[in-house]
Amino acid sequence: MTEPTESIGKAGQAWGDAEKAEWRSRQHQQRSYADDVVAKIDALRDRFDIEQYGELDYPPEGRFPLYAIRTRDWDDALPTALVTGGVHGYETSGVQGALQFVDQHAADYKGRINLLVAPCVSPWGYERIQRWNALALDPNRNFIPASPAPESAALMALVAPLNDKMLMHIDLHETTDSDETEFRPALAARDGKPFVPGTIPDGFYLVDDSGRPQPDFQRAMIDAVAKVTHIAPADPDGTIIGSPVVAPGVIEYDCKGLGLCAGVTDARFVTTTEVYPDSPRATPQQCNDAQVAAVRAGLEYALAH
Template identity: 55%
Template sequence: MTTNAFYPIGQAGVPWSDKEKQQWFNQTVKSRSYQQEVVTELTALSTDFTLTQYGELTINPTLYPLYALTSLNWDNSKPIMLITGGVHGYETSGVHGAITFLKEQAKNYENKCNIVVLPCISPWGYEHILRWNPYTVDPNRSFVNNSISEEAANAMQFIASLKGEIKLHIDLHETTDSDESEFRPALAARDGEDYLVGTIPDGFYLVGDSENKQVEFQKAIIEAVKEVTHIAPADEKGEIIGSKQQGEGIINYPVKSLGLCAGMTDALYSTTTEVYPDSAKATPDDCNKAQVCAIKAAFDFILE
């Protein structure tokens, strides 16, 4: 059998065994600190929000506690507005955009709704700047019953414990150049499939739910984010990452059947944001601001 021409682990056409998965894990490198960059920020917010540890990652429970921040004055009669970030640990602005929203904007809405934020669902992935968890599992394909992803299973259990109606779920993501240079080749190698080269959209876009299309809601977010960063254009096929554009910067997926984080509730309004941090037209600060802007636009559309 031949080795993969497009990825240094495994053999062409052969799905990874535990040996290859361990080989992949052994090459991972811790590149930043979840405790210093995220947990300290959440602790600082604990005077304004209820900070709850809803689980931990068994690979190192001390280093990787899982946290949620919720409204201090919870009112079961008010709608729940759910924000999730860091499902893919390498997508930095999802984590820090959620935290920045809590710092700068959340107080403007606390009388109208209950706010719930899970800012870093995959802390090991955050530290290692990776899409997968330590076991080569993609948490954002794992929001399903009997999930094999601790990250997804813990988040779903916590969200199921909330009292009240979840009106909004906005899940904060990025599409990076490393999707094509690392993560999609690794996925093909892991599954013993051919790697098909794709393209990375230059700009911000949204992924809605094809089973629950909320066109005006998605449009409202796009219009707001235009003031902060550019919107990804469709390609020559009228597609964004292989899906037909449904409006400027908008595509739809069947989020529940794909096991995506955005499908873990029955919220009337749900969307996944996708920021492009590698664009020559955007800075990391622009990406954080785009995430905050998207959250704010979602809240305003629903509450006002």
């Protein structure tokens, strides 16, 4: 059985290179990016333009090409919407939901909006069912200038030329039970801080950007997803994951200030989805469907407003 992350290093002392190397040595491939993701992207080539926008080089594990899917016959006169998934590689429905949206619904928006979809931003993390990248960095805290996370830097370079046309960005995530049992303790150990237990929301919720809130946009997506899976209630103190609930199923973060993927553009309409795949009330397919419902409702709202 793998030792818990907290056993790495000394309590109260942030990790150095040796501790990070020990952590990385414990991460093992559990699924295939090539089979689960790249094969599905390749199957879309007859309908969409596929772009390799970068490549991760993590020896000895190997190289991981980064792919984006674009609307064919891109029209510079139209606005652009960005859909991202797998910023945290272990969050499966973010990846598969993005791919399902493209396969089943992206063609419906031809002539209305350009779509740019990066379905798996962190393929090393996808294969290892891991929140961090191979450098023990969280890509979703490193969308910052001169980012040390190559996953984040590559995506920023991809979207930068399109920023003035960006109308909407939806970043697809999950909140899992392993956040509390594995990843939050790992974060505390890495940073030499005490672990403070929290709670995991039972259901779907959204994270709006406190710097440019769009409550009606968020509500449109919550209403659509509620037809697919249940919406997370607030904790007794009126919060979800420690943040005040500003509307049913909605909290706010400072996306740019925290270096989150949702802050990577200046789009007017922005959200981060959070599906709860460990709920006994939700199947993996429901989680994928909830991501798709959020994207579709978000697009319709953004185009109408």
